[in-house]
Amino acid sequence: xxxWPRSLQAQLALRLTAVLLVAAVIGVVALFHxxxxxxxxxxxxxxxxxxxxxxxxxxRAADGTVQVRFSxxxxxxxxxxxxxxxxxxxxxxxxxxxxxxxxxxxATGDWPSAAAEPRYTxxxxxxxxxxxxxxxxxxxxxxxxxxxxxxxxxxxxxxxxHGVLRxxxxxxxxxxxxFALAILAVGIWTIRRGLDSLRAVSAQxxxxxxxxxxxxxxxxxxxxxxxxxxxxxxxxxDRLERGLILQREFTANAAxxxxxxxxxxxxxxxxxxxxxxxxxxxxxxxxxxxxxEQLLRVARLDSVPPSQAAVELNALAASAVRGLAxxxxxxxxxxxxxxxxxxxxVSGTADAVEDALRNLIENAVTYxxxxxEVTVSVLAEGAISVADRGPGIAxxxxxxxxxxxxxxxxxxxxGAGLGLSIVAQVAAAHGGSIEVAQTPxxxxxxxxxxxxxxxxxxxxxxxxxxxxx
Amino acid sequence: xxxxxxxDEVRLVDLLRSTLTRAGFVADxxxxxxxxxxxxxxxxxxxxxxxxxxxDGDGLDLLAAARRSGKNMPILVLTARDAVEDRVRGLDAGxxxxxVKPFAASELVSRTKALLRRPGHALGATLEAGNVLFDTIGRxxxxxxxxxxxxRQELSVLEHLMRRVGRVVPKAVLxxxxxxxxxxxxxxxxxxxxxxxxxxxxxxxxxxxxxxVRGIGYxxxxxxx
Numbered sequence: 184x185x186x187w188p189r190s191l192q193a194q195l196a197l198r199l200t201a202v203l204l205v206a207a208v209i210g211v212v213a214l215f216h217x218x219x220x221x222x223x224x225x226x227x228x229x230x231x232x233x234x235x236x237x238x239x240x241x242x243r244a245a246d247g248t249v250q251v252r253f254s255x256x257x258x259x260x261x262x263x264x265x266x267x268x269x270x271x272x273x274x275x276x277x278x279x280x281x282x283x284x285x286x287x288x289x290a291t292g293d294w295p296s297a298a299a300e301p302r303y304t305x306x307x308x309x310x311x312x313x314x315x316x317x318x319x320x321x322x323x324x325x326x327x328x329x330x331x332x333x334x335x336x337x338x339x340x341x342x343x344x345h346g347v348l349r350x351x352x353x354x355x356x357x358x359x360x361x362f363a364l365a366i367l368a369v370g371i372w373t374i375r376r377g378l379d380s381l382r383a384v385s386a387q388x389x390x391x392x393x394x395x396x397x398x399x400x401x402x403x404x405x406x407x408x409x410x411x412x413x414x415x416x417x418x419x420x421d422r423l424e425r426g427l428i429l430q431r432e433f434t435a436n437a438a439x440x441x442x443x444x445x446x447x448x449x450x451x452x453x454x455x456x457x458x459x460x461x462x463x464x465x466x467x468x469x470x471x472x473x474x475x476e477q478l479l480r481v482a483r484l485d486s487v488p489p490s491q492a493a494v495e496l497n498a499l500a501a502s503a504v505r506g507l508a509x510x511x512x513x514x515x516x517x518x519x520x521x522x523x524x525x526x527x528x529v530s531g532t533a534d535a536v537e538d539a540l541r542n543l544i545e546n547a548v549t550y551x552x553x554x555x556e557v558t559v560s561v562l563a564e565g566a567i568s569v570a571d572r573g574p575g576i577a578x579x580x581x582x583x584x585x586x587x588x589x590x591x592x593x594x595x596x597x598g599a600g601l602g603l604s605i606v607a608q609v610a611a612a613h614g615g616s617i618e619v620a621q622t623p624x625x626x627x628x629x630x631x632x633x634x635x636x637x638x639x640x641x642x643x644x645x646x647x648x649x650x651x652x
Numbered sequence: 653x654x655x656x657x658x659x660d661e662v663r664l665v666d667l668l669r670s671t672l673t674r675a676g677f678v679a680d681x682x683x684x685x686x687x688x689x690x691x692x693x694x695x696x697x698x699x700x701x702x703x704x705x706x707x708d709g710d711g712l713d714l715l716a717a718a719r720r721s722g723k724n725m726p727i728l729v730l731t732a733r734d735a736v737e738d739r740v741r742g743l744d745a746g747x748x749x750x751x752v753k754p755f756a757a758s759e760l761v762s763r764t765k766a767l768l769r770r771p772g773h774a775l776g777a778t779l780e781a782g783n784v785l786f787d788t789i790g791r792x793x794x795x796x797x798x799x800x801x802x803x804r805q806e807l808s809v810l811e812h813l814m815r816r817v818g819r820v821v822p823k824a825v826l827x828x829x830x831x832x833x834x835x836x837x838x839x840x841x842x843x844x845x846x847x848x849x850x851x852x853x854x855x856x857x858x859x860x861x862x863x864x865v866r867g868i869g870y871x872x873x874x875x876x877x
């Protein structure tokens with residue numbers, strides 16, 4: 184079955200064409216019927232004249248037989264070979280007195296007979312070849328007494344209706360076609376005009392994103408049928424924007440509510456004199472800080488999908504490494520950054536990508552042995568890798584480590600299992616990927632791949648360091 | 653050194669005051685924007701620690717007002733919001749640095765000191781890291797009371813590392829500072845100077861160390877003695 188075309192233009196074209204075809208067919212049928220009726224009336228008059236003419240020519244011969252005195256015209260009409268007309272003359276009792284076609288005359292006995300008025304009938308499937316006939320029977324007084332005269336004509340010979348039809352097809356059909364085309368053109372033009380404004384609105388809708396929730400569609404110039412849709416869409420946007428604002432406020436409030444008591448707790452623990460239990464408590468508080476931090480990052484990522492701005496990876500990696508280097512060095516680990524000389528632009532939100540990278544670096548520093556270097560590399564194809572010299576990730580765990588709250592069997596109780604899921608979420612939201620492999624010589628290498636954009640940015644060999652200082 | 657703490661959370665205020673006092677500061681604390689305005693108008697402070705979430709107004713307004721009235725002491729902003737736009741707004745309004753809650757008290761002290769180490773501020777004249785003292789006016793370095801003689805290039809590198817103790821100073825920034833001294837700079841000039849500095853510092857028993865952050869720059873940390 185053919186699928187119904189979804190385009191309004193196609194639907195309108197199809198339906199208008201169908202309507203026109205049906206109208207044309209109805210017109211043709213009506214015209215045919217009408218011309219058939221006209222032809223019938225003409226035939227009836229013609230046959231009546233003929234019958235009356237014949238009736239006047241009925242005579243009784245000297246031997247008492249009834250005969251018809253043919254004129255040359257009647258002779259030609261009835262007795263020529265292949266004549267389509269014939270007549271039957273019957274007595275009052277039904278006996279055949281005279282006929283031009285003895286082979287057909289007998290069978291006309293059950294044809295409806297005339298009463299006071301002449302009677303015109305059409306008889307279907309009569310005689311050899313089952314032809315259609317029209318017949319007129321007439322009662323007449325003749326020198327031979329009252330007689331019934333039947334004059335019949337085979338219909339195929341009558342071409343009036345067909346001729347009219349042919350003329351119609353020749354003279355009118357092209358006009359119907361022209362009308363059809365004109366109607367289609369007007370319909371399509373109207374729809375196009377109407378849809379132009381719809382396309383403009385669609386383009387507007389395309390610019391609405393999480394960063395531009397204040398935009399609304401303009402209903403100016405739209406056909407009235409589309410206004411309710413645009414109004415409904417705008418109302419839906421209003422509700423979504425309110426929801427988004429509420430969610431952002433919630434995130435910000437939650438941040439404030441959680442962070443201030445944590446700051447107090449942390450500061451207070453720092454003031455207590457060192458003892459094994461205080462150190463344990465400090466570790467717990469640090470874990471709590473990190474967990475709250477990560478939960479907030481997850482909440483932010485969930486509520487605000489990243490915009491697709493361009494981010495320069497060299498600058499972003501430098502900023503993340505600079506931020507974490509003092510901590511890493513405090514943990515007795517080294518950290519280094521490698522990158523290509525030219526800029527590497529990817530599409531994404533700097534905040535989210537830097538969050539992801541920080542998580543990778545924090546993990547790498549946590550799991551690598553003291554004095555080893557965590558190497559952050561910006562790759563020219565639009566990716567960042569973080570390599571450590573730690574125990575590495577077992578083959579069977581390489582998928583599951585990116586699930587939320589997943590913690591390896593060897594987890595030594597520092598993480599909540601959110602860090603890598605944040606990275607995976609950032610990667611997914613940016614149409615990128617995160618993968619883990621073995622560092623040559625031992626350890627894990629995480630590679631965050633993003634979508635590269637080609638900006639015609641001039642190569643700026645490491646000038647960004649000064650720019651971000 | 654006098655520090656003004658503007659923070660509405662009373663328990664946090666107490667902790668900040670005791671931390672700062674132990675670090676050698678004289679700390680005044682106010683809990684509202686209005687009180688902070690008055691304190692700034694009357695007193696002279698070397699540094700201000702300002703929480704952005706105050707009960708009677710946005711800390712950013714207070715910050716902007718202080719800058720408008722010609723206060724140029726370093727202002728360190730505390731915030732529970734860490735969205736980029738919040739940070740940018742804070743820095744635009746005239747903050748010198750920001751710390752996102754929760755933070756370690758030691759971090760607050762080192763950031764505050766770093767701000768004061770900037771040229772023209774309270775600690776800008778004599779820099780201190782571990783047992784190393786750097787007199788930026790007399791251009792002389794003392795370790796455990798003994799003068800360490802250094803060439804101008806190494807003095808410049810050490811000065812900029814000491815002004816930013818505990819934070820990474822990009823190599824490009826150190827190079828920029830050297831252009832004024834050397835007309836031509838070899839590509840390995842900074843690593844060579846750092847190498848010499850490390851050797852000289854350790855020979856003199858300095859309790860600070862220069863770490864390399866490969867691909868970025870250098871970091872001076874105070875080592876426990």
